[in-house]
Every structure is written in C-alpha cells, then in structure tokens.
Amino acid sequence: MRRSWVILWVALVSPGLGAEPPVVKSAAPAPDLDALFERVDGWIGADGAYSVTLAPKRTLWLFSDTWVGKVRDGRRTDATIVNNTVGVQEGSDGRVTYTIAKGSDGKPAALIVPADKRGWFWLRAGAADRGRLSLFLEQVEKTDDKDVFGFRSVGLWLGTVADADKPPESWRVEQVKMPNAVFSKGRTLAWGAAVLRVGDDLYVYGIDERRGKGPLDRQMVVARVPAASVGKFADWRYYRDGAWVEDFRNPTPLAGDLASEYSVTPLGKRYLAVYTERGLSPRIMGRTADHPWGPWSAPAVVYECPEMSRDKKVFCYAAKAHPGLSSGRDVVVSYVVNSYDFWQVAREAKLYWPRFVRVTLAASE
Secondary structure, eight states: OHHHHHHHHHHHHOTTSSSOOOOEEEEEEOHHHHHHHOOSEEEEEEEEEEEEEEETTEEEEEEEEEEEEEEETTEEEEEEEESOEEEEEESTTSOEEEEOEEOTTSSEEOSSOOTTOSSEEEEEEEEEETTEEEEEEEEEEEOSOOSTTOEEEEEEEEEEESOTTSOGGGOOEEEEEOTTOEEOSSEEEEEEEEEEEETTEEEEEEEEEEOSSSOOOEEEEEEEEEGGGTTOGGGOEEEETTEEESOOSSOOOOOOSOOSSOEEEEETTEEEEEEETTSSSSEEEEEEESSTTOOOOOOEEEEEOSHHHHOTTEEEEEEEEOGGGOBTTEEEEEEEEEESSHHHHHHOTTSSSEEEEEEEEOOOO
C-alpha cells in the first residue's frame, strides 16, 4: 500500500512523467513557406519570428534584429540592422507585408524603442484580445564582448497597443516595466518566452535561468492571468508546487534544457512545447502535456536542422511552432540560421531568415 502511494506521489510531482513524448511521422523543409517571407529589397532577413493570430485569416509576425537593404547576387548590400520589425500576413498562404520604422533622420529604425532610452528591445511573444495587443519586450544592451553574443538582458517591459487592427506604423505602444522579472548576476527570471490562450486566461511562459558553476540550464516556468488583465500585475498568479500563488520569485521548474524563446500550442487534447535544445543546437525538441502547466513529457527530437553539419561557423536557434500555419497534427515550425562570423551573414543572404519545417506527429490519444 505504501509503495502505491509513493508511485502516485512521484507521478504527480515529477515533470518527466506526464504525457507521452511526441512521435514524429514525418518532418521536411517547407520552401513554399520560406518564400512567403523572403525579399530582395527592404526587409531582407530577421530572427525571432513569433506569430500572433489577430483574426482567423490575419497573422502578425514579430521579429527581432532585422536586416534592411538589398540582396544582389546572393549578398546583402547597402544594408543596415534595426532591432525589431513586424509583418502582417493575410491568410496562411499570403506573402508577408513588413513594417520598417524610420528615425528622425529618415533612416530605418526599430519600430519599438525603450521608453527609458536604455539599450533596445527584442520582441518576444505576444497575444491579441478584442483588438488589444500585448507584447513582451526584452530590454537588451551591449557588453564589452566583441563576438556576436556581446549583449545582456537588463529588463522586461509589457507593450500594449490599444488598436492592433490599425497599420503597425501608426501604433502607439504604451510601455510598462514589468515588476515580476529578475535580472541579476546569478539569475534571469523573465516572462513572454511563449504565450498560450485557453478560454479567458493567458498562460505566460518564461525561463528561470540560474547561473553557477555547473552547465547553464534554462527551466520552463509559467504564470496565469486573465486575458483582459495582462497589464494588472496584481492579477498574475504563478505555478508553484501544484498551486497558483501570488509570489513570482520561486515558480516551479517544469522542464529543462530550454531556449530563451519557444512556443506552447494546442495539439488535439494536449499541448505541445517546441524549442531549440539549450538555445543553440541543430536539434528542435518537442514535449507534450495534458495541461498547460504540465507535467511535461520527456523531450523528443522533432527535427534536426542540417545547416550546422554543413558549416561549422553557423548555428541554429529560435525554434517555435505556429498555430496559424498548422492544422491538427501537421505542425509548422520555424527556426533561424545565424553565423559566429557577422560578415558571413552579409556575404551569404541565404542565412538569417525564418526557415520553416512541416512536421506530422502521430496521434497519441
């Protein structure tokens, strides 16, 4: 009898004993989707690539660092980089129309800049509710490091657009610094890595990254808030030890080896998390759960990006699924290929676009 109670307790508390891991029936590149995003003038590549459904046939795309210029003979020329842009797609097979802001000097600029003028914003996940758009904005600044990772996160803001149906160039983005995040030498606790709507609630996923002597491990954490109250931080509740609590400081770690950006989307009666293993890897991973808070299954490889085996200077990251392009168990996943050599991205315009994969998962119910 005692052994039965032990088994039941382990099943309830262990994040690795939830649903079965996803089983992949097929996975293949989707060049037809790649082509919907590619341009040779203006917007010529970006990373991030979060998608937000604004209407049944209208999708908003959120990008972080973006190249603006020209592609000629396979190279980026007359180009600059801005820290964020957005695009709008009409239908699942429509080409994306991009919005690139201009600064006071008339040159390309980020669409959203920090209200306190410190550093810049990278766009994380977003959610739309009755015409209002909520955006999670990661505030970043440079460090003294000279490589492509010479930056650090210093803050998290909630951006609110009152009328997201208007063209993005006319948006007025209200910014509020989020009080429920931690950015310290030993820890990063940030929200907006993924957002899932279930009924009237938003499940806002984050990462809890504690730095010490061991290898870096980003853990999934989750909060819940009514969709109509995202900006009321007193209404947020955080999942800890099987309950939803008011204190944000110690949420329960739900799954490890995650990236700083990922997705959680419906999959039949379950939920699917998609991410790049440990943030930089050829392996795109998936986990399933019966509830938005888990327990999450063991990870399974959803797709292995081929680029890193062909060229040791490049790396893959930013994997996530897109419900607006997916159907049932046919899941569309994007990722980005970048280079440790900044100038390689300029020389090789095939790099630094959202790259899409169609994945068919086996039914498990």
